Amino acid sequence: MLQCIFLLSDSGEVMLEKQLTGHRVDRSICDWFWDHVISQGDSLKSQPVIASPTHYLFQVVREGITFLACTQVEMPPLMGIEFLCRVSDVLSDYLGGLNEDVIKDNFVIVYELLDEMIDNGFPLTTEPNILREMIAPPNIVSKVLSVVTGNSSNVSDTLPGATGSCIPWRAADPKYANNEVYVDLVEEMDAVINRDGVLVKCEVYGEVRVNSHLSGLPDLTLSFANPSILDDVRFHPCVRFRPWESHQILSFVPPDGEFKLMSYRVKKLKSTPIYVKPQLSSDAGKCRVNVLVGIRNDHGKTIDSITLQFQLPPCILSADLTSNTGTVNILGNKTCSWSIGRIPKDKTPSLSGTLVLESELERLHVFPTFRVGFKIMGVALSGLQIDKLDLKTAPSRLYKGFRALTRAGEFEVRS
């Protein structure tokens, strides 16, 4: 059971503490934690489970904010971590992003949310749609109202009906004039290209996001044209398991509003939409860099916001890099980022320049890894296709919309 949750800013300041059980946790544990983070560098920062002298700590870091939970007894660590992830998701959804100011500005809402989300160290209500009914998110109207009238309550005075129903994710009986369902396929491509230029791993992690505004208690079924390509799937609690097991059909009563219906993985893809060819040659204390980026095979859709990032090896003193398209920036922590945008029709984007090595070093012996980013609207690179979406109890008019989008996930090119 979790005993306490702390929210720490990126400078280690405790912004908020919420004691969850009668066994209080002193906030000196945060000092201990932060001292160790400072003394051990990033290795502790990236360690999700820490055994401190008095407590076990779970930490999740999102956008500079550290969510720290303490426990003294055995409990599934993933439960703590997953819960902290949910908290951070809900908060960033409520506050429109996460940063130190926004949390401090809305600390009352954060407290109220935490109080609803966890009771005595055990998660209570974590479904975002229900939380929204219990505690109103801050918005322009409520802010203006509070300035004008001087008071506004964001605590709902009735219990959301869904907490009692057998479909706890759906608000009871919403009414809409227009019945609409939008289905988005959002995919991320993970790929690794090794130093020989061979595609070692290429797979797609995708999500089916649904935005539903349907009256009453709709029962939807969604089927794919080619479900066999899915390597593995994970579902929102609303999806019934058995129809999927027997016919690979998604049958569900959707929550109201936006939610992630399922996530899936498609493995062993054969090609990537773009290629990146880095060439590094070094001698006499210098290293020449030349990187080419181009479209490998045309999907008929434009590839947007192409970026390339890499970390200069620590043994490099200075770098002089130029490109024929886009802009090149070298940040303070030796991160070099090249944003290309769209690939022009007439030329192949290339980055070239020289790196100066440390004085004693003749040749470069460690090589950077290039991380690639891109976005393609209107196509799901995995090839997954939605066959049809049906509503069992059809209302008079139902508007259905489908979209697709592919982004780069962990797309790495080693040099």
Added chain:
Amino acid sequence: MFPQFGATADTLSKASTMVFRIGTDAHLYDDPDDVSIAPLLDSKFDSEKCEALKRLLALIAQGIDVSNYFPQVVKNVASQSLEVKKLVYLYLLHYAEKRPNEALLSINYFQKDLGDPNPLVRAWALRTMAGIRLHVIAPLVLVAVGKCARDPSVYVRKCAANALPKLHDLRQEEHALAIEEIVGKLLNDHSPAVVGAAAAAFASVCPYNLSLIRRNYRKLCEILPDVEEWGQIALIGILLRYVIASHGLVKESIMFSLQCTGSSHSVKDGPDADFGQVKESTDMDGTCDYEFVNMVSRCYIEGPDEYLSRSSYANRESFELTGEQFTSGKSNDDVKILLYSTSPLLWSNNSAVVLAAAGVHWVMAPKEDVKRIIKPLLFLLRSSNASKYVVLCNIQVFAKAMPSLFAPYYEDFFICSSESYQVKALKLEILSSFATDSSISSIFKEFQDYIRDPDRRFAADTIAAIGLCAQRLPKMAHICVDGLLALSREEFVTKDFGFGDQEAGILTHAILSIKSIIKQDPPSHEKVIIQLVRSLDSVKVPAARAMIIWMVGEYSSLGEIIPRMLNTVLKYLAWCFTSEALETKLQILNTVCKVLVGATEDLLTFKKIFSYLVELAECDLNYDVRDRARFLKKLPSSNLVSIGQEEGTNDLPEKDLHVVAECILGRETRKVKTESFSYRFYLPGSLSQIVLHAAPGYEPLPKPCSLLLDDLNVPEGTSEIKKRAADYSGTDDYGTSSDPSDNESASDYDSQHSVAESSGSARGDDSEFTSEGNDNADPLIQISDIGNASENQNGVSQSGPANLGELMSDRALESWLGEHSGSSNPGISEQSQVRISSARISLGDVGKRVKPKCYSLLDPATSGNGLKVDYSFSSEISSMSHLLVCIEVFFKNCSSETISEITLVDEDSNRALDAADKAADVNQSCLASSDNVPTLVPMESIASLEPDQTARRIVQVRFHHHLLPLKLALYCDGKKLPVKLRPDIGYFVKPLPMDVEVFIDKESRLPGMFEYTRSCAFTDHIEELNKENGDSLFVKDKFLAICESLALKILSNANLCLVSIDMPVAANLDDASGLRLRFSSAILSSSIPCLITITVEGKCSDPLNLSIKVNCEETVFGLNLLNRIANFLVEPTLS
């Protein structure tokens, strides 16, 4: 160009954030106390109250104590505004425990809210009321929870389930049964949301009461997919435990695969019966490391600590899995239904649920079905970075136990540069644990990329992983060695500049890997050794050099070329000896000596080199090198036949010396058995598995088939199970033998009663159900003499409390110390088993000089009637119940009149004050049922006390808490005087005599979380020393004086057992640093051992600096005890 532009943009953005912040609570967080809060709280407008409460909340968030507003805030509980209510509740819960008395004021409002028509209000009221944690209101909360458990609203019922652990946490045994009853009722609820919360409550309230599960096992399985995700996690664990406890493990599962080979070696014979060799046999789905799996499954069932400790005591057969403890997964419906209902959960969106479900399949599923957990587990690696690490930790064990499971999916463990170092290291380890002949080439390709990674620590780990792979797959050894050799020759590695440790680490790892590969088959790698030796000149890193030099000595007679090279190599080494680093110097000496011992030709040269080196080394700056040289000088002389003149070696015949030399330096390195017991395994998905020690509250799986079946149809052969089961159900099993087909309520009561006892005795909590079962309750005792415990169990349970009482008094401190007093008068007796640097002291007469501290209960001045009552804690141990603490009370009449009818009673007890038959009455009730220990066992009343007369009584008291005082009432002359009895945690323990060895052993098993230290100053001895100086006739040893005063101080303030005193044997007689006193004790209520070590620092005649260390499983108790000890050590004794 526009210098002002930037400024404008800056102010603009500032302005925009200001706009953005309008309407939020930003100003409240920034300046929470810029207005005075108190008047706002008393305002009649809800909005002002809200603002004040928000300000308070902001102060709480910033860590400022605002509990002084408590009374004003509590009043606002009555507010009708839900927002005010919510904010008040947030405040209340934060401070309730600090201000219990004021919190009581709010109870009425809660009770009113509990009847509110709005379910949200009811739920909030219940949550807050249960969260206040006051012992006084626990009965009220219990009633409220019971009522809410029948509430029409699902949400309220859910909150009722969540409130149960809060109640249980107060540890009031009289409510345990009622709480469990409500858990049972909620588990039976028709709403999945309630069942989930009830499952979580079950897991923390009564995890042993598996008979509660039996009643609706099927229903729980069916409802499992509909339960909320968080409840699913708890429910999965409970169902798994239930199935194992009632049906045992599954024959077709991985867990079974080695149980049979473990118990009888002839059943399955692997390809070779070599010890330490990994047994691999192919079955339907590939290889499986049997020895490893066996260890894993045993760890799951027994817990690694128990299992490992027992295996070291060499009585492994006390727990043996027999055929009866296995069931078939194909025919057993309960197993099938569990697997069927957990398999869809592998698709859950919640990674904790997926891992929990995977754990069930890992333990229970037939071997061919286990593979269905692979893809979901691998998919989890795509979720957040934090969970990736946890999942990998679990996959690591799975992959080691059954490499074939994950081997085809090696690509999923390829490493991304953005991952954290821990994740990378885990992935490397997993990759090298299941590499196969088919996958190794692509894995090596990856590894080559990793070596060029800018993260050099990771690159070094990769090199180590290559070595591991080569050892697993001997076919690859040559390729690996070639690659590693090439790497070690690379310029960047050998060149000795700038990069320091990191590149050096890579070289060291490369050589280490080569070394371990060569070790497997030295003759085939002769050329590699030669190449390495040739590269000696370019290898500058000392650790790597030392390893190569070691290889020279180790393989000096291998093949034909190496012996011929030796001459040159040794000369080279001798030549560069002076410029070497320490470890290389030592290794050179060893190597030359080794060569000398084994050499057959060139003896003269070697001898010259050797004596040259020894001479050099004897003048070395480093004492280690000098020592080594002197040591080695004597050894090989035996090999040189002509010499034998040393006097010192006379007692060792020449031949023996040669044998010694052979043993120490001989090339016949015995194959060291792979240290398989260094692994610790905990259940998949548990916290303990991640931190690799048993976290408090960790429970291994129940023993298979340990749940006693109703019809008592236990097979004959499983007497062990019977005993365990008897353990579980307490000593009287009338409850379990009753017919389950009786009417519902009766069997309900019975089963709950018996299991409630089991939860008490098995967990060793401070429950008072079975005082006679106490002996079996202590888990530590169970480990060490499990055979004894089961043998004499009958005896103990029959002879009852009297027997135990005797035992206790025998073990009391005074008698134990007294035994020794005859043998040794105060003085130092060095014992034979002393360590090198310390002597052991025994103090004879401390026991008699112990004077417990006296506290005043009633002051004659304030009470008015001149009665003076003092009390002190007695080291006696109550024979009635282990919850009772004995207290000596001294009455003295300071007035001039006779005082009559003095008696001390519990203030809360509302029994009639008939003192005469009360004592008898209580005694009877104690004997009849021990499960209702009174707060105070009333003392014999004092009929009358003459002026200046004193009387002494012993009372036995049960404190509810080890810090809070107990309110009692003292009656005298018919008047009632309220008194407060302050507890002393030092007397909540009893002495636990043990040997030093046992002490150290136990101490080593309570590391980390269970160990707390504090330091404090100690001055008492100074006075003592000064006193000694005064009468100079008999100068006592200073150390002894310190020991005595320290021991006396501790024993007079806490009921401990002095185990040993270690005295440093130091040249400086005035320096007491290193003096160490060890005390042992056991917590009265739970018999959990509590070890105290005190180490002294500083000069004898100055104030000493003590460092106090407490090792105890009960964290909170240990900390409190530590604080108490530190406190009384600091305060000077009043003489």
